[in-house]
Amino acid sequence: MLLIPCPNCGPRDETEFHYGGQAHVPYPENPNELSDTEWSRYLFYRENPKGVFAERWVHSTGCRQWFNMLRDTVSYDIQAVYPMGVPRPAAPLPAAAVTGTASTGPASTTPLSTTAPEGATK
């Protein structure tokens, strides 16, 4: 069971969240110009790394806000939590840098989760 540090509510049990798959998959800029191959890439192909993965989660039974997370798909260590719309952090931090500190919410001192997702502030 994962203990997920929601940037707004702090660490909560995995059962409060829903998974949203790979983060940073932009909608095609010119959909009308896409070939079938390009469409298939956009619709069906996602990264599936054995290691650090940038993914989206929504805190469905809490603040109901989406956020991004870097998680290791082998050790399940959560390495960073950061707002939607923010680029993927360059280098994964050691897990200790995020777990346990995000509980302070939007004003967290965690380097990679300094701002709440768009619209998350009350």
Place this chain on the structure above:
Amino acid sequence: MSTQHLPEHPDFLWRNPEPKSSYDAVIVGGGGHGLATAYFLAKNHGMTNIAVLEKGWLAGGNMARNTTIIRSNYLWDESAAIYEHALKLWEILPEELEYDFLFSQRGVMNLAHTLGDVRESIRRVGANKLNGVDAEWLDPQQVKELCPILNIRDNIRYPVMGATYQPRAGIAKHDHVAWAFARKCDEMGVDIIQNCEVTGFLKDGDRVVGVKTSRGTINTEKVGLCAAGHSSVLAEMAGFQLPIQSHPLQALVSELHEPVHPTVVMSNHVHVYVSQAHKGELVMGAGVDSYNGYGQRGSFHVIEQQMAAAVELFPIFARAHVLRTWGGIVDTTLDASPIVGLTPVENMFVNCGWGTGGFKGTPAAGLTFAHTIATGAPHALNKPFSLERFETGALIDEHGAAAVAH
């Protein structure tokens, strides 16, 4: 009443040879699919200078982690064709492989708990019959007659509203299946090499010409990938992508009990599936963890939900003890159907995406994939399951019949 005894194993199973410097074909992955592929390459295509490379021990992946349910009651023509072909092979394989792996055709019920389930199930029974697959629709009383310990009262959250029933479906002893294939492969000269991880590929332009392994480089004319949850890792090493996501899926067994559960019962809606192993354990499967993962374990809350469903459906399980739980890594696609066929790399072929339900497909996957590797072209049965379907849009959307939601 006593439970069934396991048959004696043959004296000799297989050799443990050193890898040679070159083979006519290399199969990556020593699970059921890799072994079945090697078996049919040797038997049907006379290719015996081949190797199966396994990074761990034989059948240590999903092959011996699954809940062993075998059935062919899939909705679409393409799926019914390949799974029914597999079922026909299961019916003759114990004799052909000269190894009793306890294939037991005790039938499978897929329960319906909502009006939507009922409609979908009756539609599937019709589709199955049109495809020559044995299928019946059972009302709750008939369900109770077949499996008396099932609770069919209507005061539970999701009462049993009926079930589809496939009498020829059943279970088999999965590790014995792997050993049976391995032994026959070995007999025909196939090298089965354990503790040999494939770490990269040698290419000449767009063509694969060899594999790099933890035990040295091996030249080969053809490569077949049968790595289940790790297929996308291997594809990336070879320079292409697969539309696959790897998820943990877990199962558990109870302590031994007297025979109480005469058939296999699956419920997609409340999500549990149960059979009783030959020795007497209750074997139960759950749903996949929602997130991608390569750790061979699953989330505790998934077991909790599965047990809650099991106890509601089978009240007598309330006092059974769980003996052990474990997980495997399944490779899912967005249409819940496998990918078997050619890849963008010449002479490299892929068999993957069987997700939560590939054990039942093992013989047909092996037979058709061997055909593809030997001839360089798809077999009639695996042609619809090509990688191109994600571009052409000819998807085979089996979410309803694949049984484990993913």
